[in-house]
Amino acid sequence: MHPSESKLALYAGKDLGFWERFRISRHVYRCERCQRHLEELAGVREWIGAQAEEMPVGVNWDNLAAEMRANIRLGIAAGQCVAEPVAPKLSLARWRTPALVSPVLLVMVAGWILLSLHPPIKPASAVYRHDVVLQAGAGGIGLEKDGRGFSLLSPQGEGVIASVRGETAVRSRYVDPDTGQMMVTHVYAQ
Amino acid sequence: MSTRNRWALVFAASVLAASGQVVGFSSARPPAWKINFPPDSPVVLVSAEWNDSRTEPRGGALVLDIDSVLSLKNASQRRIRGLTLLVLSQEVTAGGKASVSAQSLDIRPGETFPMHIQLRLLRPLLPSAGPLAQVSLDGVLFDDLTFYGPNQLNSRRAMTVWEMEARRDRQYFKSVLAAKGPDGLKREMQQTLARLADSPHFEVQVARARRTTAVAEEKPLQFAFLEIPDSPIEPVSGVANIAGNEARAPQVSVRNRSRRTVSYFEIGWIIKDQQGRQFLAGSVHAPEAGMRLAPGASTQVSENAQLQFSSEPGRPVAITGMTGFVSQVEFSDGAIWIPNRSAIQDLVPSPEEQRLADLYRKKGLAALLNELNRF
Numbered sequence: 001m002h003p004s005e006s007k008l009a010l011y012a013g014k015d016l017g018f019w020e021r022f023r024i025s026r027h028v029y030r031c032e033r034c035q036r037h038l039e040e041l042a043g044v045r046e047w048i049g050a051q052a053e054e055m056p057v058g059v060n061w062d063n064l065a066a067e068m069r070a071n072i073r074l075g076i077a078a079g080q081c082v083a084e085p086v087a088p089k090l091s092l093a094r095w096r097t098p099a100l101v102s103p104v105l106l107v108m109v110a111g112w113i114l115l116s117l118h119p120p121i122k123p124a125s126a127v128y129r130h131d132v133v134l135q136a137g138a139g140g141i142g143l144e145k146d147g148r149g150f151s152l153l154s155p156q157g158e159g160v161i162a163s164v165r166g167e168t169a170v171r172s173r174y175v176d177p178d179t180g181q182m183m184v185t186h187v188y189a190q
Numbered sequence: 191m192s193t194r195n196r197w198a199l200v201f202a203a204s205v206l207a208a209s210g211q212v213v214g215f216s217s218a219r220p221p222a223w224k225i226n227f228p229p230d231s232p233v234v235l236v237s238a239e240w241n242d243s244r245t246e247p248r249g250g251a252l253v254l255d256i257d258s259v260l261s262l263k264n265a266s267q268r269r270i271r272g273l274t275l276l277v278l279s280q281e282v283t284a285g286g287k288a289s290v291s292a293q294s295l296d297i298r299p300g301e302t303f304p305m306h307i308q309l310r311l312l313r314p315l316l317p318s319a320g321p322l323a324q325v326s327l328d329g330v331l332f333d334d335l336t337f338y339g340p341n342q343l344n345s346r347r348a349m350t351v352w353e354m355e356a357r358r359d360r361q362y363f364k365s366v367l368a369a370k371g372p373d374g375l376k377r378e379m380q381q382t383l384a385r386l387a388d389s390p391h392f393e394v395q396v397a398r399a400r401r402t403t404a405v406a407e408e409k410p411l412q413f414a415f416l417e418i419p420d421s422p423i424e425p426v427s428g429v430a431n432i433a434g435n436e437a438r439a440p441q442v443s444v445r446n447r448s449r450r451t452v453s454y455f456e457i458g459w460i461i462k463d464q465q466g467r468q469f470l471a472g473s474v475h476a477p478e479a480g481m482r483l484a485p486g487a488s489t490q491v492s493e494n495a496q497l498q499f500s501s502e503p504g505r506p507v508a509i510t511g512m513t514g515f516v517s518q519v520e521f522s523d524g525a526i527w528i529p530n531r532s533a534i535q536d537l538v539p540s541p542e543e544q545r546l547a548d549l550y551r552k553k554g555l556a557a558l559l560n561e562l563n564r565f
Contacts, residue, residue: 030388033465133397159386159544164396164472166493171472173541175548176306178259182545184291184352185309186343189398 012041136162136170224321232266270297272331274345279311293352356542382547408433416515422448435506441492452483454520462511
Protein backbone atom coordinates (compact mmCIF):
# COMPACT_ATOMS: atom_id res chain seq x y z
CA MET A 1 0.00 0.00 0.00
CA HIS A 2 1.25 3.48 -0.82
CA PRO A 3 2.13 5.85 2.02
CA SER A 4 -0.28 8.74 2.49
CA GLU A 5 0.35 12.15 0.90
CA SER A 6 1.15 13.64 4.29
CA LYS A 7 3.65 10.87 5.07
CA LEU A 8 5.34 11.41 1.73
CA ALA A 9 5.47 15.17 2.34
CA LEU A 10 7.04 14.60 5.77
CA TYR A 11 9.47 12.13 4.22
CA ALA A 12 10.44 14.64 1.55
CA GLY A 13 11.09 17.21 4.26
CA LYS A 14 13.14 14.67 6.30
CA ASP A 15 10.68 15.11 9.14
CA LEU A 16 9.94 11.45 9.83
CA GLY A 17 11.33 9.20 12.51
CA PHE A 18 13.95 6.60 11.69
CA TRP A 19 11.71 3.56 11.26
CA GLU A 20 9.01 5.39 9.32
CA ARG A 21 11.68 6.92 7.08
CA PHE A 22 13.26 3.52 6.55
CA ARG A 23 9.91 1.91 5.72
CA ILE A 24 8.91 4.61 3.25
CA SER A 25 12.34 4.71 1.60
CA ARG A 26 12.03 0.97 0.92
CA HIS A 27 8.61 1.49 -0.64
CA VAL A 28 9.72 4.50 -2.68
CA TYR A 29 12.68 2.56 -4.06
CA ARG A 30 10.25 0.14 -5.72
CA CYS A 31 7.31 2.44 -6.48
CA GLU A 32 7.41 4.71 -9.51
CA ARG A 33 4.25 6.49 -8.49
CA CYS A 34 5.64 7.55 -5.12
CA GLN A 35 8.94 8.52 -6.76
CA ARG A 36 6.95 10.86 -8.98
CA HIS A 37 5.12 12.28 -5.97
CA LEU A 38 8.43 12.93 -4.25
CA GLU A 39 9.77 14.69 -7.34
CA GLU A 40 6.70 16.88 -7.39
CA LEU A 41 7.11 17.67 -3.71
CA ALA A 42 10.77 18.52 -4.35
CA GLY A 43 9.62 20.86 -7.12
CA VAL A 44 7.26 22.56 -4.72
CA ARG A 45 10.03 22.93 -2.16
CA GLU A 46 12.28 24.55 -4.76
CA TRP A 47 9.50 26.88 -5.72
CA ILE A 48 9.00 27.80 -2.08
CA GLY A 49 12.74 28.38 -1.76
CA ALA A 50 12.67 30.64 -4.79
CA GLN A 51 9.81 32.61 -3.29
CA ALA A 52 11.69 32.93 -0.01
CA GLU A 53 14.69 34.46 -1.80
CA GLU A 54 12.46 37.20 -3.07
CA MET A 55 11.38 38.18 0.42
CA PRO A 56 12.70 41.49 1.79
CA VAL A 57 16.11 41.47 3.43
CA GLY A 58 16.75 42.70 6.90
CA VAL A 59 14.23 40.52 8.65
CA ASN A 60 15.38 38.27 11.48
CA TRP A 61 13.88 34.99 10.26
CA ASP A 62 15.05 32.95 13.24
CA ASN A 63 13.21 35.13 15.63
CA LEU A 64 10.20 35.22 13.37
CA ALA A 65 10.11 31.43 13.29
CA ALA A 66 10.46 31.30 17.06
CA GLU A 67 7.58 33.63 17.41
CA MET A 68 5.43 31.57 15.06
CA ARG A 69 6.14 28.45 17.08
CA ALA A 70 5.27 30.28 20.26
CA ASN A 71 2.09 31.56 18.70
CA ILE A 72 1.07 28.08 17.78
CA ARG A 73 1.72 26.75 21.26
CA LEU A 74 0.49 29.57 23.40
CA GLY A 75 -1.74 31.61 21.17
CA ILE A 76 -1.19 34.99 19.67
CA ALA A 77 -1.44 36.80 22.96
CA ALA A 78 1.17 34.59 24.55
CA GLY A 79 3.33 34.92 21.44
CA GLN A 80 3.45 38.64 21.98
CA CYS A 81 4.89 37.97 25.44
CA VAL A 82 7.58 35.44 24.51
CA ALA A 83 8.91 37.05 21.32
CA GLU A 84 12.32 38.66 21.70
CA PRO A 85 12.62 40.97 18.76
CA VAL A 86 15.97 42.53 18.00
CA ALA A 87 14.53 44.38 15.07
CA PRO A 88 12.28 47.32 15.78
CA LYS A 89 8.96 46.10 17.13
CA LEU A 90 7.04 48.00 14.52
CA SER A 91 8.91 46.23 11.68
CA LEU A 92 8.31 42.75 13.15
CA ALA A 93 4.65 43.43 13.70
CA ARG A 94 4.39 44.45 10.07
CA TRP A 95 5.61 40.99 8.93
CA ARG A 96 3.61 38.97 11.40
CA THR A 97 0.48 38.72 9.31
CA PRO A 98 2.29 37.77 6.05
CA ALA A 99 4.33 35.23 7.99
CA LEU A 100 1.20 33.60 9.30
CA VAL A 101 -0.68 33.77 6.03
CA SER A 102 2.12 32.75 3.67
CA PRO A 103 2.37 29.08 4.86
CA VAL A 104 -1.36 28.72 4.25
CA LEU A 105 -0.98 30.23 0.79
CA LEU A 106 1.97 27.96 0.03
CA VAL A 107 -0.03 24.89 1.03
CA MET A 108 -2.87 26.03 -1.20
CA VAL A 109 -0.51 26.61 -4.13
CA ALA A 110 1.14 23.22 -3.60
CA GLY A 111 -2.27 21.57 -3.50
CA TRP A 112 -3.28 23.37 -6.69
CA ILE A 113 -0.09 22.20 -8.44
CA LEU A 114 -0.59 18.60 -7.32
CA LEU A 115 -4.24 18.61 -8.32
CA SER A 116 -3.43 20.04 -11.73
CA LEU A 117 -0.90 17.24 -12.25
CA HIS A 118 -3.25 14.51 -11.01
CA PRO A 119 -6.82 15.73 -11.22
CA PRO A 120 -9.19 13.78 -8.99
CA ILE A 121 -11.09 11.09 -10.82
CA LYS A 122 -14.78 11.43 -10.52
CA PRO A 123 -16.25 8.07 -9.60
CA ALA A 124 -18.83 6.85 -12.03
CA SER A 125 -22.43 7.16 -11.03
CA ALA A 126 -23.66 4.74 -8.39
CA VAL A 127 -25.60 2.58 -10.81
CA TYR A 128 -25.25 -0.55 -8.76
CA ARG A 129 -27.29 0.40 -5.75
CA HIS A 130 -30.03 -2.13 -6.27
CA ASP A 131 -28.04 -4.69 -8.24
CA VAL A 132 -25.96 -7.60 -7.19
CA VAL A 133 -22.38 -6.41 -7.36
CA LEU A 134 -19.45 -8.77 -7.37
CA GLN A 135 -16.15 -7.43 -6.09
CA ALA A 136 -12.67 -8.80 -6.58
CA GLY A 137 -9.39 -7.54 -5.22
CA ALA A 138 -6.24 -8.49 -3.41
CA GLY A 139 -8.26 -8.85 -0.22
CA GLY A 140 -10.54 -11.44 -1.76
CA ILE A 141 -13.89 -11.76 -3.42
CA GLY A 142 -17.03 -10.08 -2.18
CA LEU A 143 -20.65 -9.49 -3.00
CA GLU A 144 -22.89 -6.50 -2.41
CA LYS A 145 -26.64 -6.53 -2.65
CA ASP A 146 -29.14 -3.87 -1.66
CA GLY A 147 -26.35 -1.80 -0.17
CA ARG A 148 -25.06 -4.58 2.08
CA GLY A 149 -21.67 -6.05 1.48
CA PHE A 150 -20.32 -9.48 2.28
CA SER A 151 -16.83 -10.81 1.91
CA LEU A 152 -17.16 -14.19 0.22
CA LEU A 153 -13.55 -15.20 0.10
CA SER A 154 -10.47 -13.87 1.81
CA PRO A 155 -7.77 -16.35 0.93
CA GLN A 156 -4.88 -16.62 3.30
CA GLY A 157 -2.46 -17.24 0.44
CA GLU A 158 -0.08 -14.58 -0.77
CA GLY A 159 -0.10 -13.01 -4.20
CA VAL A 160 -3.85 -13.27 -4.68
CA ILE A 161 -4.79 -12.31 -8.25
CA ALA A 162 -8.45 -11.54 -8.77
CA SER A 163 -10.27 -10.85 -12.00
CA VAL A 164 -13.70 -10.73 -13.53
CA ARG A 165 -15.01 -13.51 -15.69
CA GLY A 166 -17.84 -12.28 -17.83
CA GLU A 167 -20.65 -10.44 -16.15
CA THR A 168 -21.66 -12.96 -13.53
CA ALA A 169 -18.55 -14.40 -11.95
CA VAL A 170 -15.36 -13.27 -10.27
CA ARG A 171 -12.25 -15.37 -10.00
CA SER A 172 -9.44 -15.43 -7.47
CA ARG A 173 -6.23 -17.42 -7.78
CA TYR A 174 -3.56 -17.97 -5.16
CA VAL A 175 -1.10 -20.51 -3.87
CA ASP A 176 -2.51 -22.27 -0.81
CA PRO A 177 0.08 -21.73 1.96
CA ASP A 178 -0.61 -25.11 3.57
CA THR A 179 -0.69 -27.42 0.56
CA GLY A 180 1.33 -25.42 -1.99
CA GLN A 181 -1.45 -26.08 -4.51
CA MET A 182 -2.48 -23.47 -7.06
CA MET A 183 -6.11 -22.78 -6.19
CA VAL A 184 -8.68 -21.06 -8.37
CA THR A 185 -11.97 -20.03 -6.79
CA HIS A 186 -15.02 -18.68 -8.57
CA VAL A 187 -18.03 -17.03 -7.01
CA TYR A 188 -21.12 -16.64 -9.16
CA ALA A 189 -23.72 -13.90 -9.02
CA GLN A 190 -26.38 -16.37 -10.08
CA MET B 191 -45.52 -16.49 41.91
CA SER B 192 -43.03 -15.38 44.55
CA THR B 193 -40.30 -12.89 43.75
CA ARG B 194 -37.68 -15.62 44.16
CA ASN B 195 -39.47 -17.90 41.71
CA ARG B 196 -39.90 -15.03 39.29
CA TRP B 197 -36.14 -14.35 39.34
CA ALA B 198 -35.46 -18.05 38.89
CA LEU B 199 -37.74 -18.10 35.87
CA VAL B 200 -36.07 -15.03 34.37
CA PHE B 201 -32.65 -16.61 34.93
CA ALA B 202 -33.72 -19.89 33.33
CA ALA B 203 -35.20 -18.06 30.34
CA SER B 204 -31.99 -16.08 29.93
CA VAL B 205 -29.88 -19.22 30.00
CA LEU B 206 -32.14 -20.89 27.44
CA ALA B 207 -32.09 -17.84 25.19
CA ALA B 208 -28.32 -17.58 25.43
CA SER B 209 -27.81 -21.26 24.75
CA GLY B 210 -30.24 -21.06 21.83
CA GLN B 211 -28.22 -18.21 20.39
CA VAL B 212 -25.01 -20.18 20.71
CA VAL B 213 -26.40 -23.45 19.43
CA GLY B 214 -28.33 -21.92 16.61
CA PHE B 215 -25.89 -19.47 15.19
CA SER B 216 -22.41 -20.20 16.31
CA SER B 217 -19.90 -22.93 15.87
CA ALA B 218 -21.20 -25.17 18.64
CA ARG B 219 -23.85 -26.86 16.51
CA PRO B 220 -22.37 -29.26 13.99
CA PRO B 221 -23.23 -27.64 10.67
CA ALA B 222 -25.07 -29.70 8.11
CA TRP B 223 -22.43 -29.91 5.38
CA LYS B 224 -22.86 -32.61 2.80
CA ILE B 225 -20.32 -34.07 0.41
CA ASN B 226 -21.91 -35.68 -2.55
CA PHE B 227 -19.60 -37.61 -4.90
CA PRO B 228 -21.03 -40.00 -7.52
CA PRO B 229 -20.58 -43.74 -6.83
CA ASP B 230 -18.20 -44.19 -9.77
CA SER B 231 -16.15 -41.10 -8.90
CA PRO B 232 -12.40 -41.46 -9.51
CA VAL B 233 -11.94 -39.45 -6.32
CA VAL B 234 -13.25 -40.69 -2.98
CA LEU B 235 -13.57 -38.91 0.31
CA VAL B 236 -11.30 -40.23 3.06
CA SER B 237 -12.12 -37.65 5.71
CA ALA B 238 -13.40 -34.12 6.11
CA GLU B 239 -12.51 -31.57 8.77
CA TRP B 240 -15.08 -28.83 9.23
CA ASN B 241 -13.69 -27.55 12.52
CA ASP B 242 -13.15 -23.98 11.38
CA SER B 243 -16.47 -23.67 9.57
CA ARG B 244 -19.10 -21.37 11.05
CA THR B 245 -22.61 -20.10 10.44
CA GLU B 246 -23.79 -16.66 11.41
CA PRO B 247 -27.04 -14.78 10.71
CA ARG B 248 -26.62 -11.38 9.12
CA GLY B 249 -29.70 -9.41 8.19
CA GLY B 250 -32.03 -11.73 6.35
CA ALA B 251 -29.25 -14.07 5.31
CA LEU B 252 -27.25 -16.82 6.86
CA VAL B 253 -23.52 -16.46 6.24
CA LEU B 254 -21.67 -19.75 5.93
CA ASP B 255 -17.96 -19.48 6.63
CA ILE B 256 -16.55 -22.67 5.17
CA ASP B 257 -12.97 -23.44 6.10
CA SER B 258 -12.51 -27.13 5.58
CA VAL B 259 -9.83 -29.57 4.57
CA LEU B 260 -11.01 -32.60 2.65
CA SER B 261 -8.77 -35.60 2.44
CA LEU B 262 -9.35 -37.23 -0.95
CA LYS B 263 -8.01 -40.37 -2.55
CA ASN B 264 -7.32 -41.02 -6.22
CA ALA B 265 -9.32 -44.20 -6.81
CA SER B 266 -8.59 -44.28 -10.53
CA GLN B 267 -5.72 -45.85 -12.46
CA ARG B 268 -4.50 -42.56 -13.90
CA ARG B 269 -2.66 -39.56 -12.51
CA ILE B 270 -4.88 -36.62 -11.60
CA ARG B 271 -3.84 -33.18 -12.88
CA GLY B 272 -6.81 -31.07 -11.80
CA LEU B 273 -9.95 -31.16 -9.73
CA THR B 274 -12.97 -28.85 -9.45
CA LEU B 275 -15.52 -28.96 -6.64
CA LEU B 276 -18.88 -27.20 -6.81
CA VAL B 277 -19.96 -25.69 -3.50
CA LEU B 278 -23.63 -24.77 -3.22
CA SER B 279 -25.52 -23.24 -0.36
CA GLN B 280 -28.48 -22.17 -2.46
CA GLU B 281 -28.31 -21.99 -6.21
CA VAL B 282 -30.96 -19.32 -6.65
CA THR B 283 -29.41 -16.87 -4.18
CA ALA B 284 -26.65 -14.52 -5.25
CA GLY B 285 -23.54 -15.56 -3.39
CA GLY B 286 -24.85 -19.06 -2.90
CA LYS B 287 -22.78 -20.77 -5.58
CA ALA B 288 -19.03 -21.14 -5.86
CA SER B 289 -16.37 -23.47 -7.13
CA VAL B 290 -12.91 -24.41 -5.92
CA SER B 291 -10.30 -25.84 -8.27
CA ALA B 292 -6.85 -27.20 -7.67
CA GLN B 293 -4.56 -27.32 -10.69
CA SER B 294 -1.05 -28.50 -11.60
CA LEU B 295 -1.55 -31.56 -9.43
CA ASP B 296 0.34 -34.80 -9.81
CA ILE B 297 -1.70 -37.33 -7.82
CA ARG B 298 -0.75 -40.95 -8.46
CA PRO B 299 -3.29 -43.81 -8.36
CA GLY B 300 -4.11 -44.69 -4.75
CA GLU B 301 -2.51 -41.52 -3.39
CA THR B 302 -4.32 -39.42 -0.78
CA PHE B 303 -4.18 -35.64 -1.06
CA PRO B 304 -5.68 -32.61 0.75
CA MET B 305 -8.12 -30.12 -0.75
CA HIS B 306 -8.63 -26.89 1.13
CA ILE B 307 -12.03 -25.18 0.79
CA GLN B 308 -12.04 -21.61 2.01
CA LEU B 309 -15.23 -19.77 1.14
CA ARG B 310 -18.00 -17.65 2.51
CA LEU B 311 -21.44 -18.28 1.08
CA LEU B 312 -24.91 -16.92 1.68
CA ARG B 313 -28.32 -18.48 1.98
CA PRO B 314 -31.69 -17.16 3.10
CA LEU B 315 -32.30 -17.24 6.83
CA LEU B 316 -35.22 -19.63 6.54
CA PRO B 317 -35.69 -23.00 8.15
CA SER B 318 -34.67 -25.79 5.80
CA ALA B 319 -34.55 -29.52 6.18
CA GLY B 320 -31.62 -29.96 3.80
CA PRO B 321 -27.92 -29.39 4.41
CA LEU B 322 -26.60 -25.87 4.73
CA ALA B 323 -24.09 -26.44 1.96
CA GLN B 324 -23.32 -29.24 -0.46
CA VAL B 325 -19.95 -30.04 -1.96
CA SER B 326 -20.03 -32.04 -5.16
CA LEU B 327 -17.59 -33.00 -7.87
CA ASP B 328 -17.73 -31.00 -11.08
CA GLY B 329 -14.78 -32.60 -12.75
CA VAL B 330 -11.44 -34.38 -12.63
CA LEU B 331 -8.75 -33.94 -15.28
CA PHE B 332 -6.23 -36.73 -15.83
CA ASP B 333 -2.68 -36.60 -17.17
CA ASP B 334 -3.84 -37.76 -20.61
CA LEU B 335 -6.25 -34.77 -20.64
CA THR B 336 -9.28 -37.03 -20.38
CA PHE B 337 -12.02 -35.79 -18.11
CA TYR B 338 -14.54 -37.19 -15.67
CA GLY B 339 -17.49 -35.32 -14.20
CA PRO B 340 -20.84 -33.63 -14.79
CA ASN B 341 -19.06 -30.48 -16.05
CA GLN B 342 -21.87 -28.16 -14.94
CA LEU B 343 -19.37 -25.30 -14.66
CA ASN B 344 -17.51 -26.10 -17.89
CA SER B 345 -14.56 -27.10 -15.77
CA ARG B 346 -13.34 -29.53 -18.45
CA ARG B 347 -12.32 -26.66 -20.70
CA ALA B 348 -11.00 -24.47 -17.87
CA MET B 349 -8.86 -27.24 -16.36
CA THR B 350 -7.57 -28.33 -19.77
CA VAL B 351 -6.46 -24.75 -20.50
CA TRP B 352 -4.73 -24.50 -17.11
CA GLU B 353 -2.99 -27.83 -17.63
CA MET B 354 -1.82 -26.86 -21.12
CA GLU B 355 -0.53 -23.53 -19.80
CA ALA B 356 1.25 -25.35 -16.97
CA ARG B 357 2.93 -27.76 -19.41
CA ARG B 358 3.95 -24.86 -21.65
CA ASP B 359 5.50 -22.98 -18.73
CA ARG B 360 7.24 -26.01 -17.22
CA GLN B 361 8.69 -26.76 -20.64
CA TYR B 362 9.95 -23.20 -20.85
CA PHE B 363 11.65 -23.37 -17.45
CA LYS B 364 13.18 -26.74 -18.32
CA SER B 365 14.62 -25.19 -21.47
CA VAL B 366 16.02 -22.31 -19.42
CA LEU B 367 17.62 -24.84 -17.07
CA ALA B 368 19.12 -26.75 -20.00
CA ALA B 369 20.44 -23.61 -21.69
CA LYS B 370 21.55 -21.46 -18.75
CA GLY B 371 21.85 -23.88 -15.85
CA PRO B 372 20.55 -23.49 -12.29
CA ASP B 373 21.72 -19.86 -12.10
CA GLY B 374 19.70 -18.99 -15.18
CA LEU B 375 16.62 -20.66 -13.70
CA LYS B 376 17.20 -18.80 -10.45
CA ARG B 377 17.29 -15.48 -12.31
CA GLU B 378 14.04 -16.35 -14.11
CA MET B 379 12.35 -17.10 -10.78
CA GLN B 380 13.63 -13.87 -9.27
CA GLN B 381 12.28 -11.93 -12.24
CA THR B 382 8.89 -13.63 -11.84
CA LEU B 383 8.81 -12.82 -8.14
CA ALA B 384 9.70 -9.20 -8.92
CA ARG B 385 6.92 -8.99 -11.52
CA LEU B 386 4.43 -10.44 -9.03
CA ALA B 387 5.56 -8.00 -6.34
CA ASP B 388 5.37 -5.05 -8.74
CA SER B 389 1.96 -5.99 -10.09
CA PRO B 390 -0.40 -3.20 -9.11
CA HIS B 391 -3.29 -4.32 -6.92
CA PHE B 392 -6.67 -3.13 -8.02
CA GLU B 393 -10.18 -3.79 -6.96
CA VAL B 394 -12.85 -4.33 -9.54
CA GLN B 395 -16.61 -4.34 -9.11
CA VAL B 396 -18.84 -5.91 -11.70
CA ALA B 397 -22.58 -5.75 -12.11
CA ARG B 398 -25.03 -6.29 -14.90
CA ALA B 399 -25.36 -3.07 -16.87
CA ARG B 400 -28.79 -1.58 -16.32
CA ARG B 401 -28.24 1.71 -18.04
CA THR B 402 -29.03 1.65 -21.74
CA THR B 403 -28.26 5.26 -22.59
CA ALA B 404 -24.81 6.80 -22.35
CA VAL B 405 -24.11 9.34 -19.63
CA ALA B 406 -22.69 12.71 -20.64
CA GLU B 407 -19.07 12.01 -19.76
CA GLU B 408 -19.07 8.52 -21.25
CA LYS B 409 -16.82 8.00 -24.29
CA PRO B 410 -16.07 4.96 -26.40
CA LEU B 411 -12.53 3.65 -26.02
CA GLN B 412 -11.06 1.26 -28.57
CA PHE B 413 -9.20 -1.89 -27.61
CA ALA B 414 -5.61 -2.31 -28.77
CA PHE B 415 -4.99 -5.98 -29.52
CA LEU B 416 -1.83 -8.00 -29.00
CA GLU B 417 -0.86 -9.58 -32.29
CA ILE B 418 -0.47 -13.34 -31.87
CA PRO B 419 0.40 -14.71 -35.31
CA ASP B 420 -0.67 -18.32 -34.73
CA SER B 421 -3.98 -17.47 -33.06
CA PRO B 422 -6.94 -19.14 -34.81
CA ILE B 423 -9.07 -16.12 -33.90
CA GLU B 424 -8.21 -12.64 -35.10
CA PRO B 425 -9.66 -9.72 -33.10
CA VAL B 426 -10.87 -7.18 -35.64
CA SER B 427 -12.11 -4.41 -33.38
CA GLY B 428 -13.23 -3.82 -29.83
CA VAL B 429 -14.73 -1.01 -27.85
CA ALA B 430 -16.07 -0.25 -24.37
CA ASN B 431 -17.80 2.85 -23.04
CA ILE B 432 -15.61 4.58 -20.49
CA ALA B 433 -16.57 7.16 -17.90
CA GLY B 434 -13.85 7.88 -15.33
CA ASN B 435 -13.19 4.58 -13.61
CA GLU B 436 -16.12 2.77 -15.18
CA ALA B 437 -16.10 0.55 -18.26
CA ARG B 438 -19.44 -0.50 -19.64
CA ALA B 439 -20.64 -2.95 -22.23
CA PRO B 440 -17.39 -4.15 -23.84
CA GLN B 441 -17.80 -5.48 -27.39
CA VAL B 442 -15.25 -7.37 -29.45
CA SER B 443 -15.49 -8.42 -33.10
CA VAL B 444 -13.42 -11.38 -34.22
CA ARG B 445 -12.80 -13.44 -37.33
CA ASN B 446 -12.02 -17.14 -37.47
CA ARG B 447 -8.86 -17.31 -39.57
CA SER B 448 -8.28 -21.01 -38.97
CA ARG B 449 -9.54 -23.93 -41.04
CA ARG B 450 -11.55 -25.39 -38.18
CA THR B 451 -14.90 -24.50 -36.64
CA VAL B 452 -14.53 -22.63 -33.36
CA SER B 453 -16.98 -23.28 -30.53
CA TYR B 454 -15.58 -20.99 -27.82
CA PHE B 455 -12.95 -18.31 -27.26
CA GLU B 456 -11.88 -15.86 -24.59
CA ILE B 457 -10.29 -12.44 -24.95
CA GLY B 458 -8.12 -11.35 -22.03
CA TRP B 459 -8.79 -7.76 -21.01
CA ILE B 460 -5.98 -5.54 -19.69
CA ILE B 461 -6.67 -2.06 -18.31
CA LYS B 462 -4.15 0.82 -18.28
CA ASP B 463 -4.41 3.66 -15.78
CA GLN B 464 -3.15 7.27 -15.81
CA GLN B 465 0.28 6.24 -14.54
CA GLY B 466 0.65 3.71 -17.34
CA ARG B 467 0.25 0.74 -15.00
CA GLN B 468 -1.45 -2.28 -16.52
CA PHE B 469 -3.42 -5.03 -14.85
CA LEU B 470 -5.50 -7.98 -15.92
CA ALA B 471 -9.10 -6.95 -15.36
CA GLY B 472 -10.79 -10.05 -16.67
CA SER B 473 -12.03 -11.51 -19.89
CA VAL B 474 -14.66 -11.13 -22.54
CA HIS B 475 -15.81 -14.49 -23.77
CA ALA B 476 -18.04 -16.19 -26.30
CA PRO B 477 -21.28 -17.86 -25.18
CA GLU B 478 -20.60 -21.00 -23.12
CA ALA B 479 -22.58 -23.14 -25.51
CA GLY B 480 -24.16 -23.03 -28.93
CA MET B 481 -21.55 -21.09 -30.90
CA ARG B 482 -20.21 -22.55 -34.16
CA LEU B 483 -17.92 -20.09 -35.91
CA ALA B 484 -17.03 -21.51 -39.30
CA PRO B 485 -13.63 -20.91 -40.95
CA GLY B 486 -13.49 -17.35 -42.30
CA ALA B 487 -16.66 -16.31 -40.46
CA SER B 488 -16.87 -13.29 -38.17
CA THR B 489 -18.84 -12.66 -35.01
CA GLN B 490 -19.21 -10.14 -32.25
CA VAL B 491 -19.31 -10.84 -28.53
CA SER B 492 -20.35 -8.42 -25.86
CA GLU B 493 -20.78 -8.37 -22.11
CA ASN B 494 -23.76 -6.68 -20.58
CA ALA B 495 -21.60 -5.62 -17.68
CA GLN B 496 -20.46 -2.52 -15.87
CA LEU B 497 -17.05 -2.62 -14.26
CA GLN B 498 -15.58 -0.11 -11.83
CA PHE B 499 -11.91 -0.03 -10.92
CA SER B 500 -10.20 1.36 -7.85
CA SER B 501 -6.73 1.11 -6.41
CA GLU B 502 -8.22 0.67 -2.96
CA PRO B 503 -11.75 1.24 -1.64
CA GLY B 504 -12.83 4.77 -2.48
CA ARG B 505 -9.88 5.62 -4.76
CA PRO B 506 -11.10 5.29 -8.33
CA VAL B 507 -8.64 4.52 -11.10
CA ALA B 508 -9.09 6.35 -14.39
CA ILE B 509 -9.08 4.07 -17.42
CA THR B 510 -6.84 5.49 -20.14
CA GLY B 511 -6.26 2.44 -22.31
CA MET B 512 -7.37 -1.14 -22.92
CA THR B 513 -5.51 -4.06 -24.42
CA GLY B 514 -7.05 -7.34 -25.51
CA PHE B 515 -5.46 -10.66 -26.42
CA VAL B 516 -6.83 -14.05 -27.42
CA SER B 517 -6.25 -16.19 -24.35
CA GLN B 518 -7.91 -19.46 -25.42
CA VAL B 519 -9.84 -21.02 -28.27
CA GLU B 520 -11.82 -24.24 -28.30
CA PHE B 521 -12.63 -25.99 -31.56
CA SER B 522 -15.81 -27.90 -32.24
CA ASP B 523 -13.96 -31.21 -31.85
CA GLY B 524 -12.97 -30.28 -28.28
CA ALA B 525 -9.34 -29.45 -29.11
CA ILE B 526 -7.99 -26.36 -27.37
CA TRP B 527 -5.50 -23.70 -28.45
CA ILE B 528 -3.58 -21.43 -26.07
CA PRO B 529 -1.08 -18.70 -26.97
CA ASN B 530 2.61 -19.45 -26.86
CA ARG B 531 4.63 -18.06 -24.02
CA SER B 532 6.63 -15.52 -25.98
CA ALA B 533 3.44 -13.75 -27.09
CA ILE B 534 2.19 -13.06 -23.57
CA GLN B 535 5.25 -13.29 -21.32
CA ASP B 536 5.16 -9.59 -20.47
CA LEU B 537 1.64 -9.88 -19.06
CA VAL B 538 0.67 -11.16 -15.62
CA PRO B 539 2.59 -14.35 -14.67
CA SER B 540 0.60 -17.49 -15.42
CA PRO B 541 -0.77 -19.63 -12.56
CA GLU B 542 1.97 -22.24 -13.02
CA GLU B 543 4.69 -19.60 -13.11
CA GLN B 544 3.24 -18.16 -9.90
CA ARG B 545 3.16 -21.58 -8.24
CA LEU B 546 6.75 -22.45 -9.21
CA ALA B 547 8.01 -19.03 -8.12
CA ASP B 548 6.25 -19.48 -4.78
CA LEU B 549 7.87 -22.89 -4.37
CA TYR B 550 11.30 -21.41 -5.17
CA ARG B 551 10.76 -18.57 -2.69
CA LYS B 552 9.69 -20.85 0.15
CA LYS B 553 11.78 -23.98 -0.41
CA GLY B 554 14.65 -22.97 -2.66
CA LEU B 555 16.15 -24.04 -5.95
CA ALA B 556 16.50 -27.74 -5.08
CA ALA B 557 12.76 -28.05 -4.45
CA LEU B 558 12.03 -26.28 -7.73
CA LEU B 559 14.33 -28.64 -9.64
CA ASN B 560 12.62 -31.63 -8.02
CA GLU B 561 9.22 -30.25 -8.99
CA LEU B 562 10.25 -29.73 -12.62
CA ASN B 563 11.64 -33.27 -12.75
CA ARG B 564 8.35 -34.73 -11.45
CA PHE B 565 6.51 -33.85 -14.65
